[in-house]
Structures are given as C-alpha cells and as structure tokens.
Amino acid sequence: MFRAPLLAAALVVAPLLSGCVGDEPTIAVLVADGSDASSRAVDVDRLTDRVESTCDECRVRVYDAEGDAATQKSQARQVQADSADVVVVVPVDPDDLGTLTAGDLPVVSLGELVPGSDRFVGLESGPVPSRTGSDVEAARDVVRGDEKSMTYVPTGPMSDRAADLAVAYLADEPVEGGVEVDGVESWLYSDREVTVDTLTSVLVAEGILTLDDLCEGETRRQCARLGLR
Template sequence: MLRARLPLAALALLAAPLLSACAGDEPTVALLVADGTDSSSRAVDVEAFTDRVEATCDECRVEVYDAEGDAATQKSQVRQAAATSADVVVVVPVDPDDLGTLTDGELPVVSLGELVPGSDRFVGLDGGAVPTQSGTDLEAARDVLLGEERSMTYVPTRAMSEQAADVAVSYLAGDPATGGEDVDGVESWLHRDQDVTVDSLTSVLVAQGVLTLDDLCSGATEKRCTRLGLR
C-alpha cells in the first residue's frame, strides 16, 4: 500500500514561488478541530500540525477553530474561515455528513481523521475511523504495563497531522499533493494504527518517540519495569 509523503526539501522549493505570488498577504490554513478538549479524540496534534506548516512555509500561518463537539458551531466556523480569506481548510469533522457546504465552494478541503464527502484530499487510517481512547497514550501505556489492560491501540496522530500539514502547504504553493491512494475517489494518505501489548510498549511507543522510558517507568510502574527488564 502506497504511503507517499512530501519531503521537506520539496515543500521548501514549492513555497518559494508562493511567497512572491502572495506579497503582502499571509497564506492561511484554517484548521477546524472537532473538539480540542476531548482527550479521547486522537485525529490531530494541533501543535505538530502548526509547527509543520510554519517549518515548510515561512510566511504561512494557521488559524485554529475549535467546534467543541458541536456540529452547528463547526458549520459556522467554516463560513467564518472562508470570510476571513483562508486559502485552504483542514477539517477534523464533528459530523462528516453535515459539512456538505464545506465542499461546495472553491476553497480546497483536506479531511483529517474522517472523510468529509466531497473533500479534495484525505489523511486518515487505513482501518477506518480513528478509535477513541480514555486518557493519553502515556496513561494507556502504564495501564497495559500494570496489567490493568491487555493492550492499547496506538494511533500515529503526529504523523497524520504532519501529513495533513504537508498536503495543505502543497495547496498554498499551487501544486496540490499527489501520490496517495484512491479512497472513494479522493486522493488519500492512510496510516496504520497498532495494537500495543506489554511486549511491544518499548519497541513501538518508546522507539517512535511517543513517550520516554522514564515516563513509562516512574512512580507506580517502576518496580514493574524492573521485573520485566525494561530498566
């Protein structure tokens, strides 16, 4: 399965003509978040997304809109983003089927996590919708370590967020990203979630920089880590 990513160098080259073409303006990405306070939602890392946009396009900026779980609010925010001259919209939808108006205009739309019908591009999981989780990855990992849960599902939220940022910047540069795969007629980049057990906590989560061994093996889990030979 093809999982294409735009290299930073390529994005930097794409950004150069964009900046001269947009003199006096700040090319803007509107990031519409379903609910920024919902710890069970793992579709987007706002900080990682923003950092990626700013790292690959010096003059670009990100405007974040938080619908706080309300579909009507998100629809209103779509109109607000369009009115304030957003150049591309990246949306983590509250209700994908309720955002038909989002894809009616000329504004490019990138869906993140769940596919909004009519989107121009999509970044998500090849297994479907992003699974929810009670608490953070660290909390879930410590529960697995202590035997309170058999496993946890790791979602590569940061990688998905950075991919969506790359796709958004490609639109700002006037060269929409290609090289993904077809999902319901939409160019898409699909990532894999992983089932993580006590045997793969370090090889998946620590190895990928999701958390550190010190985070995992402190306090109530320290002795457990020692018994398992993790420290």
Template sequence: MLRARSSSVVLAVVLTAAAPLLSACMDDEPTVALLVADGTDSSSRAVDVDRFTERVEATCDECRVRVYDAEGDAEVQKSQARQAEATSADVVVVVPVEPDDLGTLTGSGLPVVSLGELVPGAERHVGLEGGSLPRQEGTDLDAARDVLLGEEESMTYVPTRAMSERAADVAVAFLADATVADGEVVDGVESWLYRDQEVTVDSLTSVLVAQGAIDLDELCSGATEKRCARLGLR
C-alpha cells in the same frame, strides 16, 4: 480553485514526509484554517495541533495556522467553517464533528482536506485504512501505563503525529500548487491512509517510544517505575 496568492512566484515542488522549507513561497501570509472537533477530548486522536502547526511553519515560512475548536458541537463547527471562509482562509483542514454536516464547507470553493474521518466532498483525505478512528479512554500515555501495569492487555495506537504532519504537507501543497508523494485514490478522493497498531507490553517501547508517541521517562515514572525495572525497560 484558490491556490497561492502570488502570481509572480512559480513553484515546482514535490512535498514528501520530509518536505524542504518553502521559503517565501507566497505573499500576504497565506492561511491554513484547522477546524478541530474537540480539542479537550483526550480520547480523540485524529490531530496533534502543535505538530500540525509546527509542520506548516517549517515547510512554508510565510504561512500561518488559524485553529478553530468546535468543542464537540457540530453546529459550532459549521459556523466556524463559514467564519474561516469569510476571513479569507486559503485552505481548510477539518477534523469533523459530524462529517455529513459539512456540505456547505466543501461546496464553498475552498480546498478542503479531511483529517481522521472522511468528509463527503473533501478534495484530499488523511485517515486510517479502517476508516474510523478507534476510541480509547485518556491519552496514549495513560493507555500505555495501564498496559504496563497489567490493567489492560493491549491498546490501539493511532499514528496521530504522522497523520498530522501529512495533513500539514497536503495543506501547504494546495497553497504552493504542488503535489504530495505516496497518495492513493480511494472512492474518488486522493488519500493518505495509515494503519493503527495493537500494542502489548512487549511492544510498548518498540512502537510508542520509538515513534515518539510517548516518552520513556514519563512511561516509567511513579507507579510504573518498579514495573519498568522488572521488565528491563530502564
């Protein structure tokens, strides 16, 4: 299995949620291919591409991330997986359109990390304890504003930011031939599983704002400004 490209550098690094910078951990710009199911679908909360990229670059200053967006097309994603392999990606992180359609990718010899939905044959997985990602209309901010205005009783919060950062750590660990803490083996796959949370008007700030999912100024602007003031949120 391909790990780091440089045989002259030996790393003994354990990556955690606050992984230290792997400065010059390997040469020749090792590449993480991030295969996204549909970057335009605001209801898909498996990955924060910007957060993932920032995390990879923060933990390995020689690494680069190449993003492929399948735009919801499983055939396109399979083609992109082959392209990632052909262009010498060192590890693939995939948010699958159709998990069962990626057998070619997981049989290619590339390390594969599935994010969100488990891809059969993936070597590592980052997802939710319940297995499937719950769907919602719009972004977390849209959903939170609906709850605040009383248009919805609650929303389901998925810790996309934490999951994206964890997937980035796992990808860099493959490159550095290192390990990541706090994993558990589920159905034979080393996994990092998170819980989604039901959020009501009483927990909007303690969950969403506290965890950086939304900004209080954005939540309490425009049509929700008076409501926030009545509830003492501002």
C-alpha cells in the same frame, strides 16, 4: 517564503515553491474537540510547527468546535467569510459540512472523510478509534496489566501529512503517493496493537513517550519486573 519540507523523503512530498504565493496565506484548522485528551486524529501543535517549518509566510488559525457539530458548521462558514486559503478539518460530524466542501476552498479531511473533500488523511482500518485518556495513560495501563494491549494511532505523522497537503495547495504543487478513497485522493496510515512486549520498540522508539513517562510512580516496580528500566 516556501522551503522544502524537513521530512520530504519520508513523506514523499513534492518540492515546494521557493517564492511567496501571497501575503500571509492562511490555513484554517477546524478541530472537533481540542480539550479532549483522547482525541487522536490531530496534534495541532505539531501540525502548526510543520506548516511554519515549510512556509515562512503562512498563518495557521485554529477553530475548536468543542465537540459540537453546530458550532463547527458555524466555524466553517466563518472560515469561508474570513477568506482562508486552505482548510484542514477534523470533523465532529463529517456529513454535516456540505457548506464547507461546496465551494472552491480546498479542504483536507483528517481522521474521518468529509464528503466532497479534496484530500483525505486517515487510517487504513477506517475511522480513528476512540479511547479514554492519552497514549501515556493507555501504555501505563498495559504495564500494570489492567489492559492486555492498546491501539497506537500515528497521530504525529498524520498531522505532518495534513500540513504538507495544505502547504502544497498554497504552492500549487502536486503531492505523490495518494490512493483513491470514495473518489478522494487519500493518504492512509496503519494503526497498531501494542502489547507489553512492544511498548518500547514502538512507542518509545518512535518518540511517542519516554521510559520516564511510562515508568514513574505506581508503574515503576512493574517496569523493573518487566525489564523496562
């Protein structure tokens, strides 16, 4: 059964249908590399939770290409053969997925635009920047003074948006607020440079990490010097 999204006001999502659209509609999620801790385009757990909170009957199937474009291309064919209803794809190589976008299967690109996609969720600045390590590790580098700043990518809200777009397809409902990018209806987010002065007002305030994450172990003293505890 479809229910209205929990964060509809924040994400400007149209109300979804109250009835089922079929038996266990399936959203396939093609992930570039699920083992890469620095991957910042998608939070798979959050995307899955978002789908399950808005569509009681929906199933999410995750396919991990482990960084290999040929594997992802094969997975795209498998998704089509398995009759998925919608695909969300974080591409390894966005130009190598023509077989995915050539048919009638709705495709939502996440992070980078796959040519021919139906909808796209990405950054205003372009492709999601790569980085070694997680947000917590990068923030601790800033606290220690090893780096002057870090780039915060709103992975959670982007994952929520991709989930909402996929569910909207299943409910055959429009979603407002998109802009056109290369002929594709798109929802773009801003990444931000975070310094030691804005670590708490951005990352802690938005629930990306906690002060305990930031200020344990070797960063504890420096946090105290900076007044972060």
